[in-house]
Amino acid sequence: MFKGMKYVRAVMIVWAALMGMAHAHDYEVGELTITHPWSRATAPNAANGVAYMAITNNGSSDDVLIAAEAPVSSRTELHTHEMTDGVMRMREVEGGITIPAGETIYLEPSGLHVMLMGLDDQLVEGELFPLTLTFQNAGTIDVEAAIEGPGAVLDLHSDH
Amino acid sequence: MNRNVVLTGVASVTVAAIAVAAGIYFTRAPAFEPVGLLPPADLGGAFTLVGSDGAEFSSGDLSGSGAMLYFGFTYCPDVCPTELARVAGAVDQLAEEGIAVTPVFITVDPERDGPELVGDYADLFHPDMIGLTGSVAQIEQVAEQYGVYYRRVEDGSATDYLLDHSSYIYLLDPTGRLVWMFRPTDGVDAMVQTIVEAAA
Ligand SMILES: [Cu+2]
Numbered sequence: 148m149f150k151g152m153k154y155v156r157a158v159m160i161v162w163a164a165l166m167g168m169a170h171a172h173d174y175e176v177g178e179l180t181i182t183h184p185w186s187r188a189t190a191p192n193a194a195n196g197v198a199y200m201a202i203t204n205n206g207s208s209d210d211v212l213i214a215a216e217a218p219v220s221s222r223t224e225l226h227t228h229e230m231t232d233g234v235m236r237m238r239e240v241e242g243g244i245t246i247p248a249g250e251t252i253y254l255e256p257s258g259l260h261v262m263l264m265g266l267d268d269q270l271v272e273g274e275l276f277p278l279t280l281t282f283q284n285a286g287t288i289d290v291e292a293a294i295e296g297p298g299a300v301l302d303l304h305s306d307h
Numbered sequence: 308m309n310r311n312v313v314l315t316g317v318a319s320v321t322v323a324a325i326a327v328a329a330g331i332y333f334t335r336a337p338a339f340e341p342v343g344l345l346p347p348a349d350l351g352g353a354f355t356l357v358g359s360d361g362a363e364f365s366s367g368d369l370s371g372s373g374a375m376l377y378f379g380f381t382y383c384p385d386v387c388p389t390e391l392a393r394v395a396g397a398v399d400q401l402a403e404e405g406i407a408v409t410p411v412f413i414t415v416d417p418e419r420d421g422p423e424l425v426g427d428y429a430d431l432f433h434p435d436m437i438g439l440t441g442s443v444a445q446i447e448q449v450a451e452q453y454g455v456y457y458r459r460v461e462d463g464s465a466t467d468y469l470l471d472h473s474s475y476i477y478l479l480d481p482t483g484r485l486v487w488m489f490r491p492t493d494g495v496d497a498m499v500q501t502i503v504e505a506a507a
Contacts (some may be wrong), residue, residue, distance in 0.1 A: 182327045187388055190381065190427035194419075197384040222467075228386060233490065234456055235386045236471045257491065263384070266466065297431040298392020 172293070175284030178206025179246065184292040186263075186298055188272040196220065196270050198261035198278055198292045201303040202244075203251040211283040213243040217292075219276045221265035228257050237262075243283070256300045270294050341501040342493040346477075347454070351485025354449040356413065356441040359426025364439055366483050372407040373502075376477040378417035378455045380470050381428040386491070388432070393434035393495050394476055400499040406506055408478075410436040415457040415472055418445045453477055453485070478502065 174181040184200040196219070204210055215223045225240045235257075244259055246252050254260050261278070270276065275291040282288075295301065358364035366374075375394045379387035398410045412429045414420035417440050419487060420428075429438030440446070450457060457472040475500070478487040487505070489498050 187384065188431065189384070190424070192424060193381060193384070194425060195382050195384045226385070230474070230491070233473045233475060234471055235474045235491075236460075237383075237385065237458075237469050238344050257386055260385050296392075298388040298395070300389060300392070 155264040161248055161280065172291070174288055174290050176280075176282065176288035177210075179204055179210060179282065179285045180278065181288065181290055182303055183298075183301070184278060184290045185295045185301055186270055186276070186292040188294055188297045189266060189270045190297075191269050192197055193266060193269065196263035197283070199254045199256065199301070200290070201253050202246050204246040204248055204250050206284075207248050208212065208284065209248050210246045210285055211243040212280060214281040216279040216281075217261075217263055217276060219268055219270065220263035220264055221264075221267070224264060225259070226260045226262045227259050230257075233281075246282075253303060255303070272296055325362050326344050339500065339504060340497075341475070341504065342497040343478075343489040343501060344475075346485050350452065351477075351479070352452045352453050354445075354452065355451065355484060356439040356445055357422055359422050359429065359438045361422045364437070365476070366479075369409055369411070369437075369479070370483060371481055372409050373401075373481055374409045374411050374479040374483075375411060376411045376453070376479065377475075378413045378415050378450065378453070379472060379474075380414050381420050381424050382416065386474060390474060390476065390491060391429075391432040391436070393399050393498075395436065396495045397476075397502075398433060398435070400495065401502060404499070404503050406502065407481075408502075411439065412436060413439045413446075413449065414453065415446060415450060416470055417441055417443055419466070 172183060180203040182201040184198060186196060186198045212225065215225065217223055218280050225244055226237050227240050229236045244252060272294050274294050278290050278292050280288050280290060353366045355363060355365040375398060377390050377394055394410045398408050401408050410433050414425050414427060420440050422440055425438030425440045429436035455473055457470055460469045460471060462468060474491050476486055476489040480486045
């Protein structure tokens with residue numbers, strides 16, 4: 148079992164190197180796997196930041212990401228984007244982000260994201276910051292988001 | 308006829324032959340699909356705004372190189388950084404092709420985005436990126452000229468609001484004329500190839 152875990156780690160590290168990331172990391176809570184929470188570097192006095200990740204539901208019932216909290220920002224919301232006629236509309240997701248049983252939901256650029264509002268500190272590339280995620284069924288988990296470049300677009304799909 | 312003239316004549320014929328050969332080669336190459344949109348003729352034009360140093364900045368200050376404009380706001384951490392990183396990537400690739408294009412970020416949120424904020428935000432994405440703001444009236448005018456839609460999402464908060472905004476990249480030629488528009492779905496390589504072909 149432990150050996151198996153070690154092997155998974157090694158594969159993750161190789162995968163991270165291939166993806167050109169500083170490192171990849173994942174977390175388990177209940178039946179959920181949270182893959183590589185990441186963020187983007189911000190300007191010195193930027194008000195807002197963002198966090199992305201992939202969330203896989205290995206269970207047989209749906210779960211819902213209902214809240215995210217980060218000490219780096221005074222407020223956090225769960226957002227999505229819609230684009231119609233070339234206009235981007237960013238909106239809060241009412242009722243949280245559903246993670247259907249057996250599926251992976253991607254929080255990624257120009258789509259679902261955790262919006263960090265009222266940043267206290269600049270987010271610096273290469274650093275990490277803590278993020279607490281709360282799910283309706285699986286409960287609460289503390290993760291760390293890896294800060295990538297200011298306009299980074301990571302593709303976590305190839306991991307699955 | 309002196310020798311130099313003969314040599315020049317031979318050289319011209321050689322150049323012409325290479326050009327014909329190249330023409331045949333390119334017409335036989337698979338058709339290249341340009342990306343983006345030809346802007347309506349009434350869009351674009353000169354503008355005067357405020358630079359990151361607080362001083363007046365006019366579109367004439369960009370002349371001598373092309374420019375890629377993106378309209379957004381610094382409180383936007385998701386779509387705007389994605390698009391500005393695409394602008395920065397395109398500008399670098401175009402420089403390698405010998406085409407000088409200045410990246411420009413213009414805020415549509417002048418009430419919150421002062422000169423320092425737009426300057427710091429632009430610096431994040433490219434060392435040459437110019438960040439611009441202006442008075443509410445100046446921003447309204449330039450947005451209207453370029454057909455940029457933006458609207459504050461009313462949530463009852465005076466300082467913590469979001470903006471809906473159109474998301475195009477505008478290409479100006481070195482004379483300041485709006486020549487092309489790119490959408491978020493247009494890949495960087497395809498944008499660069501479109502511009503290289505158009506400039507050829
Ligand atoms: Cu958002």
